[in-house]
Amino acid sequence: MKRDRSLALFETAGNLFPGGVNSPVRAFKAVGGKPVFMARAKGAYLWDADDNRYIDFMASWGPMILGHADPDVHAAIVESAAMGTTFGASTEREILLGEEIRRLYPSMERLRFVSSGTEATMSALRLARGFTGRNKIIKTEGAYHGHADMLLVAAGSGVATLGLPGSAGVTASSVADSLVVPFNNLAALEAMFEANKNEVACLILEAVPGNMGLVEPHPGYLEGTRTLCDKYGALLIFDEVITGFRVGLHGAQGRYGIRPDLTCLGKIVGGGLPVGAYGGRADIMAQIAPEGPVYQAGTLSGNPLAMAAGLATVKKLNLALYERLDVLGARLEAGLNTAILDSAVAARVQRLGSAFTLFFTRTKVVDFATAKQADSAKFGRFFHGMLDRGIYLPPAQLEAGFISAVHTETEIDALIAAAREVLPTLA
Ligand SMILES: *Cc1c(COP(=O)(O)O)cnc(C)c1O
Numbered sequence: 003m004k005r006d007r008s009l010a011l012f013e014t015a016g017n018l019f020p021g022g023v024n025s026p027v028r029a030f031k032a033v034g035g036k037p038v039f040m041a042r043a044k045g046a047y048l049w050d051a052d053d054n055r056y057i058d059f060m061a062s063w064g065p066m067i068l069g070h071a072d073p074d075v076h077a078a079i080v081e082s083a084a085m086g087t088t089f090g091a092s093t094e095r096e097i098l099l100g101e102e103i104r105r106l107y108p109s110m111e112r113l114r115f116v117s118s119g120t121e122a123t124m125s126a127l128r129l130a131r132g133f134t135g136r137n138k139i140i141k142t143e144g145a146y147h148g149h150a151d152m153l154l155v156a157a158g159s160g161v162a163t164l165g166l167p168g169s170a171g172v173t174a175s176s177v178a179d180s181l182v183v184p185f186n187n188l189a190a191l192e193a194m195f196e197a198n199k200n201e202v203a204c205l206i207l208e209a210v211p212g213n214m215g216l217v218e219p220h221p222g223y224l225e226g227t228r229t230l231c232d233k234y235g236a237l238l239i240f241d242e243v244i245t246g247f248r249v250g251l252h253g254a255q256g257r258y259g260i261r262p263d264l265t266c267l268g269k270i271v272g273g274g275l276p277v278g279a280y281g282g283r284a285d286i287m288a289q290i291a292p293e294g295p296v297y298q299a300g301t302l303s304g305n306p307l308a309m310a311a312g313l314a315t316v317k318k319l320n321l322a323l324y325e326r327l328d329v330l331g332a333r334l335e336a337g338l339n340t341a342i343l344d345s346a347v348a349a350r351v352q353r354l355g356s357a358f359t360l361f362f363t364r365t366k367v368v369d370f371a372t373a374k375q376a377d378s379a380k381f382g383r384f385f386h387g388m389l390d391r392g393i394y395l396p397p398a399q400l401e402a403g404f405i406s407a408v409h410t411e412t413e414i415d416a417l418i419a420a421a422r423e424v425l426p427t428l429a
Contacts (some may be wrong), residue, residue, distance in 0.1 A: 003390050007051040008039040025159040026237045032384035038091075038389070043070035046410040048394055056394035057413045061404040062246050063396070064212075064269040067356075068315055075273050080316035082307045085280050090301065095309040102316050103271065103279060106252055113281025115304040116289060119243035119268030120148025123206065123280035124427055125298045126264045127152065130204035131153040132296035133286050138198055140205045140236070143184040144214035144370030144400075147206060147241050147266075156370070157211030158400060185211055185369045186219060188226040195234040204237040204264075205230075209254035212244040212402040214373040215359035217350045223314030224260045231263075236308035237286070243278070244402065245269035247316065249355050250324055275308035279320030323407055327356035330405050334358060335426045337418030345425035348377075356405040360384070361419075362428075373400055387424030393417050 015022035021029045023037070029036040039051040046069050068075060081093075096115060104110050116122050127139055127150070139152065145158035152388045154169045154175045156160065161169065168177065179199065183190045185207075194210050195202060209224055212216040231238040240262040245254040247270040255262055264282035271277055281287060291297045302308075335353045338360060342349045348364045360376035362384070381399035388395055393416065395403050405414070408423065 003054050005036070005038060005050065005054065009036055011039045011051055012036050012096065016054070023112070024423045025160075027396075027398060027401070030397045032378060032400075033385040033388055035382075037397070038394075039156075045071070046406060048411050054392070056392050057409075057416055058121045058394050059403040059405065060394055061406050063272065063401075064248065065272060065274050065350060066413075067247060067270050067404070067406050068273075068318055069406045072315070072318070072408075074318060075301075075311050075314040078310040079275070079307055080090070082310035085306070087307050088305055091288040093306050095306055095313065096304040099271075099309050099316065102279070102313065103267070107246075107255065107267075107281075109255060109263075109283075110265050110279075110281035111284040112287035113279050114287070114298065115309070116278040116280065116298075116300055116402070117276045117302050117305070117308075118148070118267065118278045119201055119241075120150055120278070120298065122243065122266040122268055122280040123147040123153060123239075123241055124150035124377075126239050126266050126280040127204065127206065128298065129280070129286065129289060129296050130239060130264065132294075133289050134203040134235070134237065136201055136203040136236075138179045138181055138202045140181045140183060140191070140194055142203055142211070142370075143182050143207075144373055145208045145211055146187065146213035148243075152180045155180045156182045158211065158370070166177050183257045184371065185217065186223050187369065188223060188230065191227065192230055195236070200235070201314070202234060202236045204239050205240040206241055208244065209242065209258065209260070209356055210245050210357075212357060214370050214404045215361055215367060215376070215400045216271055216354060217367055217369070217373065219258070220356055220368070222223055224254075224256050224258050225244050228262075229259050237263040239264045239266065241266045244357070246270060246337060246359060247319055248404070251319055265345070270315065271312050272308050273311035273313075275305070276302075277308045277312050285371050318407075324355065325428070327405055327407065330409055330411070331356050331358065334405065334409065334414050334417060336413070337383060338421055341376055341418060341422045341425050344422070345397065347380075347425050347429050349380075349425070357402045358405075359399070359402050361399065361421075372377055376400075381427055387427065388417075388420050391420035391423065393420045
């Protein structure tokens, strides 16, 4: 596969942007080699700057559940753009998308739109502290909640990929109140609450972590987090920026039947445009300015174009679509598992619905410690083997891949066929 133009663009971009990119994970550091520049996309397919075609299993890190350039989402964006792109005043479209979200996420009794997942989690934490009058927060190791200072400890996604303990430029004082516990471990969580009695404002969780690769909660774990938060007077925040509209129509909270106090959304809810949202219990949300003393604002919050894209996307989601995605996911999982067995490579597939990770380890990944045992060099070779066969996976092992509504058996089988060629070269 010739990628001359991608290489030239990356060279030029390197002078302009740190690492040649505007978000670190795009730079392929975790897999080696040079990143691909994309030119266009349609449905399940991406075309790079050299016009090579790839089947997309990254979905722009999650948002594109309907595939690229969905006709309805496209039409909604075009129609909205013709009417003006931002007014700095409220529009009816914010209500329409807000009501749709509340219908599907009843725990979000009231909500607020922002422009990214980072903004949603950052604001939810400020709110949790403002509401409880407590300073400390608990997060789980390997979870990524965006790049707000107090959440850049033991973080997943690009932070983990680059092997960073956290981030330079984050002061000790800004993370002094950030406590970290391993995922899937209620005893550790209870001990942390016990050691910080009446000081913990909230526990923030990726209920199904996707940023250390796809990890499922143990049965009873999420219920246990709810019970412990209640016992110690802390708010339970579900960061559903990935899982929202991904692990089911009603997100992780619907799938596992847990009612968090606050929920953060992003990615899919914006239909490919920059949107985030946070919301939850009405009494808590009443603390947000201008009703309450917790300040949070945004020039482009609830942007008309983004609301239109989000609304067009969410309206097309239904239970039948998730059932179909699960069938495709099961096919992908079964095919990859057979390919792994036949190749005798030490690897395993972890999947929930349409989200999956191929870990190069035989040990079940249940937390960050087990995720880090997976062989990242092997993943890098696997990634490039797949890329050269026209399969675009997330360029890091500790991330989740995604199937979208426009994938069919043909695209799933193409991934499996490519893996059947690549895996034996890694044994
Ligand atoms: C992507 C992500 C974020 C950050 O969202 P951005 O829109 O990139 O700021 C937060 N939480 C989780 C779980 C994510 O996957």
